Amino acid sequence: MIRSTLAAGLIAACAALPAAAQQDPETARQEIEETLGAVPSYLQVYPEAALGAGWAFMKGINLNQQFELDPKTRELILLAVSAQIPCDYCVYYHRRAAAAFGASEQELREAVLMAAVIRHWSTILHGAQYDMEAFRAETDGFFPE
The missing domain is CATH 1.20.1290.10 (AhpD-like)
Known part of the structure; x- marks a missing residue:
């Protein structure tokens, strides 16, 4: 019971992630290139499925000017x-x-x-x-x- 409740909560939380975190890898790559001028090779070793989330993190923290x-x-x-x-x-x-x-x-x-x-x-x-x-x-x- 507890596991199924946790699993349901996790699924709901993932569904509520911001769109940038769910961005497909190709869209993330395009945005990275537009922002940085190129996709740094160290981002190319980032797991494919997590590239959108990694880019969202980088923008939200490293590139945040606020x-x-x-x-x-x-x-x-x-x-x-x-x-x-x-x-x-x-x-x-x-x-x-x-x-x-x-x-x-x-x-x-x-x-x-x-x-x-x-x-x-x-x-x-x-x-x-x-x-x-x-x-x-x-x-x-x-x-x-």
């Missing part, structure tokens, strides 16, 4: 996260993209340094099993409301 964060800041964040994952492809892309949006070499280095700082302190605090409640209380004292 965020509060400016493109340079977003790319610096993406670079820092990419360095932490680590993903060589992502680091290369987001370094180039951040620079294209005006990030200086110093800003690129600082973004990666901030990622390293987080990894450092996370390792120290987790390894020491530092008390989270004590940490929160002390942090709240630094930033009173």
Whole structure:
């Protein structure tokens, strides 16, 4: 009973997906080419049945210009996260993209340094099993409301 209810819900949810997510692969390819000038080869390894959904995701997030964060800041964040994952492809892309949006070499280095700082302190605090409640209380004292 539970499985059939879940299956019915999943089928209904899929039917309600936006049209862009259900776009046939050829239509998605045409739109990608119109938008980017070509279909990047890395999108050619995307599963055929999911290309429309992948393109919808890329448009909705990567190409969305309605965020509060400016493109340079977003790319610096993406670079820092990419360095932490680590993903060589992502680091290369987001370094180039951040620079294209005006990030200086110093800003690129600082973004990666901030990622390293987080990894450092996370390792120290987790390894020491530092008390989270004590940490929160002390942090709240630094930033009173």
